[in-house]
Amino acid sequence: MRVVIAAAGSRGDVAPYTGLGVELRRAGYDVVLATTDTFAPLVRDTGLEFRGVPGGTRASGGTDGRRELMRTAATFITELGQGFADVVAEGADLLLLSTTTAPLGWHLAEATGIPSLGVYLQPTAPTGDFPPNVTGSRSLGRLANRAAGRFALRMADRVYEQAVAGLRHRLQLPAASATAMRRRQEQANWPVLHGFSTALVPRPTDWRPGLEVVGNWWPSHDAAERLPPDVEDFLGAGPRPVLIGFGSMAAGEGERLSEIAVRALRRAGLRGILQAGSAGLAADGDDVLTIGDVPHTLLFPRLAAVAHHGGAGTSAAALRAGVPAVPVPVTADQPFWAGRLAAIGAATDPIPYRALTAERLAESLDHVVRRQAHSRAAARAARHLMTENGADAVLKAVRQMTEG
Numbered sequence: 001m002r003v004v005i006a007a008a009g010s011r012g013d014v015a016p017y018t019g020l021g022v023e024l025r026r027a028g029y030d031v032v033l034a035t036t037d038t039f040a041p042l043v044r045d046t047g048l049e050f051r052g053v054p055g056g057t058r059a060s061g062g063t064d065g066r067r068e069l070m071r072t073a074a075t076f077i078t079e080l081g082q083g084f085a086d087v088v089a090e091g092a093d094l095l096l097l098s099t100t101t102a103p104l105g106w107h108l109a110e111a112t113g114i115p116s117l118g119v120y121l122q123p124t125a126p127t128g129d130f131p132p133n134v135t136g137s138r139s140l141g142r143l144a145n146r147a148a149g150r151f152a153l154r155m156a157d158r159v160y161e162q163a164v165a166g167l168r169h170r171l172q173l174p175a176a177s178a179t180a181m182r183r184r185q186e187q188a189n190w191p192v193l194h195g196f197s198t199a200l201v202p203r204p205t206d207w208r209p210g211l212e213v214v215g216n217w218w219p220s221h222d223a224a225e226r227l228p229p230d231v232e233d234f235l236g237a238g239p240r241p242v243l244i245g246f247g248s249m250a251a252g253e254g255e256r257l258s259e260i261a262v263r264a265l266r267r268a269g270l271r272g273i274l275q276a277g278s279a280g281l282a283a284d285g286d287d288v289l290t291i292g293d294v295p296h297t298l299l300f301p302r303l304a305a306v307a308h309h310g311g312a313g314t315s316a317a318a319l320r321a322g323v324p325a326v327p328v329p330v331t332a333d334q335p336f337w338a339g340r341l342a343a344i345g346a347a348t349d350p351i352p353y354r355a356l357t358a359e360r361l362a363e364s365l366d367h368v369v370r371r372q373a374h375s376r377a378a379a380r381a382a383r384h385l386m387t388e389n390g391a392d393a394v395l396k397a398v399r400q401m402t403e404g
Helices: 011-026 037-044 066-089 102-112 142-170 178-187 229-235 254-268 296-302 312-321 334-343 358-370 373-385 390-403
Strands: 002-006 030-036 049-053 094-097 116-120 192-194 211-213 242-245 272-275 288-291 305-308 325-327
Touching (some): 002 011, 002 066, 011 312, 030 066, 049 066, 094 102, 094 390, 102 142, 116 390, 142 178, 229 288, 242 358, 254 272, 254 358, 312 334, 312 373, 358 373
Parallel strands (some): 002 030, 002 094, 030 049, 116 192, 192 211, 242 305, 272 288
């Protein structure tokens, strides 16, 4: 049986599905990970089959603000829709759809009769427990949280409208809006498994049936892989360092962020590792090391703390390692995850990216490293994460759908 996992976005939106795909393959399924060509090496390195989809247009702020962002995102989504139609045409027996690809995959499932399952990395269903993850972490009150959640879904529907019209025309399906299809899935209790921990987001009690929180899916990595020698040498040369990195965020701001990071580290009297990422962080010195991509699962347990952009994957990796964090959220759902980390005590209060200074970062780093409360909270969360098996939950759901 061929299982196609469809995902799109940044590296953090794709990497967790490599681990999920590997677990499904071990269980005997043929697994395809369909995503943009940027991540072809990431997928192929795990031994999974890769199918590419268009991804040349990226959503960005643009010069015209929110309206331009919506227009660029709609173009990107339209390209994805046509690409995923080609992917499914190559053969699939089951579709596993991410948050980004589900509003496209529903139409492909309707046209082909292929069953589908949601595998989301973010909570998107409205709830009174918290506001939409794209609006931050500050609660508006239960009624307002739910209203804001419904509004966020309608805004997302607008981004998909053009893509849905084109896709349904290609598939020779009767016209239906993105909103109508979403509501149809909700009324049918279409199943969605959420790949994050209940340590950060317990399942809301007001969610509809079919929505579950099952625990993280971890990016796949070679069990024989080791940290590079220069990283090992640096780790062994003194007290545990802190890592500072912004993942795929902050492109073009490397010089400014590197200066802030080094000044903060030295002001706090800490050794540090700068992870280059898309920003291109870099610095030299006996107390600072610059690195590229290394598996979080190998590096994070060796650190005193992590200062990061608040992405879902990085937030989870720090918790898994039992390491406290200083979140500096940049955009999208990052303020939400940063707020959740702080709420359970595993991180300092978030520093908004545009308010980041060396002084604020130094103060937060000093606080998180010198005091033990955040470390204890992170360790508690790590123990909680050990009780969850997100990949196994997906495997059970897949078996029920294909063998039941």
